[in-house]
Amino acid sequence: MKAAGVILAIVGALGLQTALGRFVSRGTVAVDLVLVVVLYVALTSGPVTGLLSGAAAGLVQDALSSGVIGIGGLAKTLVGFLTGIIGTQFIVAQPFPRFVVFFAGTVVHAIVFMGLYVLLELRQFGTPYGAVAGQAFGNAVVGVLAFQVVELLPGVLERRRGQRARIRR
Amino acid sequence: MAILDIRQRAGYLFVAVILGHVILISAQVNTRSGVPILEAVTFGVFAEVQRAASVGTSGIRRVWSGYIGLRHLQTDNEELKRQLADAQIELQRQRALADRTRGLERLLALRDQSKLMTMAAEIIAAGATPDFRTVTIDKGTRDGLRPDMAIIAPAGVVGRIVIPSVRAAKVQLLIDRNAAAGAIIERSRAQGVVVGGVDERLQMQKVSEAADIVTGDLVLTSGIEGIYPKGFIIGRIELVEKNGPSYKRIIVRPAVDFTSLEEVLVVLTPTPARAAAQGNSE
Numbered sequence: 048m049k050a051a052g053v054i055l056a057i058v059g060a061l062g063l064q065t066a067l068g069r070f071v072s073r074g075t076v077a078v079d080l081v082l083v084v085v086l087y088v089a090l091t092s093g094p095v096t097g098l099l100s101g102a103a104a105g106l107v108q109d110a111l112s113s114g115v116i117g118i119g120g121l122a123k124t125l126v127g128f129l130t131g132i133i134g135t136q137f138i139v140a141q142p143f144p145r146f147v148v149f150f151a152g153t154v155v156h157a158i159v160f161m162g163l164y165v166l167l168e169l170r171q172f173g174t175p176y177g178a179v180a181g182q183a184f185g186n187a188v189v190g191v192l193a194f195q196v197v198e199l200l201p202g203v204l205e206r207r208r209g210q211r212a213r214i215r216r
Numbered sequence: 217m218a219i220l221d222i223r224q225r226a227g228y229l230f231v232a233v234i235l236g237h238v239i240l241i242s243a244q245v246n247t248r249s250g251v252p253i254l255e256a257v258t259f260g261v262f263a264e265v266q267r268a269a270s271v272g273t274s275g276i277r278r279v280w281s282g283y284i285g286l287r288h289l290q291t292d293n294e295e296l297k298r299q300l301a302d303a304q305i306e307l308q309r310q311r312a313l314a315d316r317t318r319g320l321e322r323l324l325a326l327r328d329q330s331k332l333m334t335m336a337a338e339i340i341a342a343g344a345t346p347d348f349r350t351v352t353i354d355k356g357t358r359d360g361l362r363p364d365m366a367i368i369a370p371a372g373v374v375g376r377i378v379i380p381s382v383r384a385a386k387v388q389l390l391i392d393r394n395a396a397a398g399a400i401i402e403r404s405r406a407q408g409v410v411v412g413g414v415d416e417r418l419q420m421q422k423v424s425e426a427a428d429i430v431t432g433d434l435v436l437t438s439g440i441e442g443i444y445p446k447g448f449i450i451g452r453i454e455l456v457e458k459n460g461p462s463y464k465r466i467i468v469r470p471a472v473d474f475t476s477l478e479e480v481l482v483v484l485t486p487t488p489a490r491a492a493a494q495g496n497s498e
Contacts, residue, residue, distance in 0.1 A: 111344035
């Protein structure tokens with residue numbers, strides 16, 4: 048059941064990324080929704096689920112891109128595993144620590160991803176610091192918001208139901 | 217059973233998965249020819265998901281618009297607002313229709329002007345990752361599309377087909393870091409290679425020291441790489457930096473606005489180089 052949820056989330060993120068990507072101004076997508084899902088799953092479910100979801104999501108994303116299949120998968124596997132360990136070893140329950148984890152996770156992902164391409168002499172990235180920082184910030188904001196929505200939504204719905212019940216009485 | 221429980225052995229699993237990735241990457245890096253089967257199959261399957269997502273988002277937008285419209289029907293007073301809103305929406309729709317017609321007319325004019333056999337295609341999705349600049353179009357091998365066919369727009373060159381599936385195709389945009397095209401300066405006929413770069417710009421490389429290039433020069437395709445037809449607009453020279461007699465950096469601003477592309481033309485006529493290669497292979 049949980050695995051199905053993770054797969055659905057990854058497919059949904061991929062669909063959303065490809066569907067909305069063309070509407071974003073300047074053509075530069077500042078958020079990697081798939082990476083956000085991997086980090087979220089790793090933080091909530093631990094290192095094993097994190098690395099498996101990272102590997103699956105990264106491989107599919109690689110296959111849909113024109114790059115080498117496996118580089119994105121490896122980067123996301125590593126980030127998913129490390130984030131899962133952080134999630135189990137430390138208390139990451141407040142927005143700021145979560146923001147830091149999402150931000151750092153994106154930076155590590157970019158370092159591994161770009162580093163492998165440069166190491167294999169397949170691509171040059173120039174000076175991508177601004178782009179990486181922008182994407183890390185975007186991912187962190189979306190990730191923290193996702194946590195807030197998932198955690199607060201049931202309470203809000205419950206309160207509304209309660210209010211409606213009182214009004215009926 | 218405990219031995220089989222992989223959850224108890226996260227470290228081993230992590231090493232195994234990383235090792236699998238390394239083997240996968242190594243296999244691809246060693247064999248650079250052709251498209252990997254996994255890539256083609258996955259893209260073919262996911263192109264259908266992208267198509268469904270495209271239809272889904274349009275449907276949701278329609279449902280949402282309908283909901284907003286219904287709310288305006290509640291009171292008589294708001295009836296007038298609704299009519300005004302309807303009129304404005306209609307006006308926008310007509311304007312959008314007119315824009316689309318103008319766009320199609322431009323495509324048609326380009327098709328006639330270029331005397332190339334082309335096919336109009338609609339962009340249905342963007343790239344799956346921000347690191348690669350690709351888009352998906354709604355035509356595939358069923359429509360006669362092949363890898364390395366050029367994609368153009370009224371403003372200029374867009375890119376090339378990298379992976380066609382049955383009903384869709386992935387297009388590598390010219391601004392992708394891996395993209396390149398033979399280029400020629402219209403004014404001085406200086407030649408070079410235009411490659412994708414950062415920040416939506418292109419870089420012109422392999423330019424001779426004796427070449428005459430100044431800011432504002434029009435850059436056209438030279439057709440030397442056998443993908444893009446000769447003489448199509450790539451962009452204009454935006455910046456020229458020299459280091460002594462040699463060129464240090466030449467930046468080209470693409471003629472095409474890649475953020476507002478909706479329809480493109482696929483060039484079906486093979487370039488002379490590609491036609492010769494096909495002739496040899498046959």
